[in-house]
Amino acid sequence: MSFRIDQLPKKKYVVPGNAACAGCGMMIGLKILGMALGEEAVLSIPASCAAVVQGLTPKSGVAMPILNVPFASAAAVATGIAEAYRMLGVKGHAVVWAGDGGTADIGFGTVSGAAERNSNIIYVMYDNEAYMNTGIQRSSSTPRAAWTTTTPTGKHERKKDVALLMAMHGVPYVATASIAYPQDFYRKLKRASEIQGFKFIHLHAPCPPGWRYDPAKTVEIAKLAVETGAWILWEYDNGQLKLNPPSTVYVDRAKRKPLKEYLKLQGRFAHLTDNDVKMLEEEIEAKWQTVLALAKAFPQRL
């Protein structure tokens, strides 16, 4: 199913004059979340950029109901909201909107717990690949070699693949998405909202100050991540894992753009040598082989 751009809702779920940085990738995602589920969602937002962008009480820059919650707690709080609604007969979706730090690091226990018990929540991890709210510190979701203030010569470890980890929990729905492909993200949110149980969407969201690039390039860079194969769009839906367009095309390594085109726009990778780039390309290829193997292993919906 695809959605025509002029059929998307016009209501502004992101309200102008909010506290997001210019060119914030996450805000594009939040806007799409509003379009898809704005009238049905109640958000739990942990400590993150998403907590700050709401602006200052008594105003809010996001036109959805939001409970701001402790850093590690969002998946559990949303579980409580979902269970309260079930018991009280309230219709709606308990949605978590959390960053990579709040998900892959400090909140991973509550996320894994909610997944294992199949809590009826939609969890969106917007991934800007570091602690941006506190000023660009490394998270477990920071990619290898990226500069952050706590990895001044580049991160030495690989990026934790949270989406795959969630899929291996055997939950009903896991998807990756990118802010460069809003209709794909929109469709995935809609699909998630049809499913009972734990749903997880891993949203790639570039950050201009954190990745060190001109804020105009947010969408371009997010698109390049997909076109170079560095970010793979896939979906695990009730036991079936499959690639989504346009990543389906990039199974063929020859069709991918050179990784350098993605990296060279970002100051956080400015220190990389050609050899470093080559090594990263090999690591990306290994990730592709893992995803393709899983697609083979999980060919059908259960």
Place this chain on the structure above:
Amino acid sequence: MLPLSRPAPASAGMTGTWRTYKPVVNLQKCIDCGLCWLYCPESVIDWEKGYKIQIDYTYCKGCGICADVCPVKAINMTPEEGI
């Protein structure tokens, strides 16, 4: 009982003042595709198919994403006066 917040513009002030470059749209060139509306992280572009777009400069932070994603380069980022 709790200090609650409700959606309102300017939750972080008049963010149009953050701008150093201003997106100026050439409506002759605009093909009414809506991509700038879709990607604008600030929701400051209004778009109705058939009527093209309008930018709210009170809050536009001047990120330039609209100009970057425009397939026909109908939006130009022009320096703000006095900068």
Place this chain on the structure above:
Amino acid sequence: MKTLTIQKTALTGNYAVAYATKMAKPHVIAAYPITPQTSIVEKLAEFVEKGELNTSFVNVESEFAAMSVVYGAAMAGARAFTATSSHGLLYMYEATWWTALSRAPVVMAVVTRTIGPPWNIHVEHNDILTLRDAGWIIAMAETVQETFDLTLQAFRIAESAALPTAVGVDGFVLSHSTEPVEMPPQEVVDKYLPPRRPDVPMLLRPGEPVTFGNLPSDNKIHARHKVAAVYEAQQEAKKVISQADEEYGRLTGRRYGGLVEWYRAGDAKHIVVCAGAWCSDAKHAVDYLRARGVPVGLMRIRFVRPFPREEVAKLDQYETAVVYDRDITPMGGILGLEVKAALSRARVVNIVAGIAGVDFDSRHFYETIQNAIDGGYRDLVFVV
């Protein structure tokens, strides 16, 4: 007309919590095991499995998640319950503060237990008293019957005061001791506990874009909220607690006197102050000393929060106040410090005892009370 029967049975303290919680019909229960709390959530799980309790029973992966689940549930309008002990309470600590400053009316049983290291599962009050600055209402039970009654009352108090409420149940001493308990008929409980208002502290509903917890435009907004939630709400809760006790007494015949219980204090010259299950031992000691002509009485602190300042101020009319603490801080005992701060005339002797689960029975009480009255102690004593 249907006759309402009071059920008389024998229960452990933990089962009393479970039965009272069942009668309160919470929408959401979050469960995580920790000794000596575990048999509360085990019993509740059994009620749910047998179809005797219609609740969402959420098995969580940590106490931090337990508090977070009941927080979310309570903010969404549900009646919510959890239970913990000792390190479990410490592990959920951040969420307990968040819950209080959100005015979320969750109820939690805290089966008191020693904080380690070394590992020690026996009774001590340091765990529940870590909530004292967080904005929680804190009740401490003396008997299994009171454990049952306080648990039911806690739901009413939490929801009327819009403050989370903890019920302290002394580990093993109460939690695993069996005593006779009277349980009111369900109809009476239903009358005592009307359905929760879903719009207090806020109405969190899809399609209603209201936000709580984003940054304040002026720190004074936050400061005023803190004064209201942490201080003023506690003062207002005193009325709520007294009404809850009064109404409960009217319906069941059991009244406890509100924030404190006075025991043989009217004509006494010296007063013993304590909280929790060992107050029964202290009362025996008072009886023993009275029989030997020592004019001593007792004030049992039932609610550590809101702190019964007005009642404690009355202790100034006694010569000696002997305050027992089953907790320890670098400054002495917590109750000792708080009682002392409210008094100007009475001599206060703070006895820190029974920590780490060390036995402290009525014999220890009367020996130490006698010694305190006789001037044998300075103002702070550790009995280990």
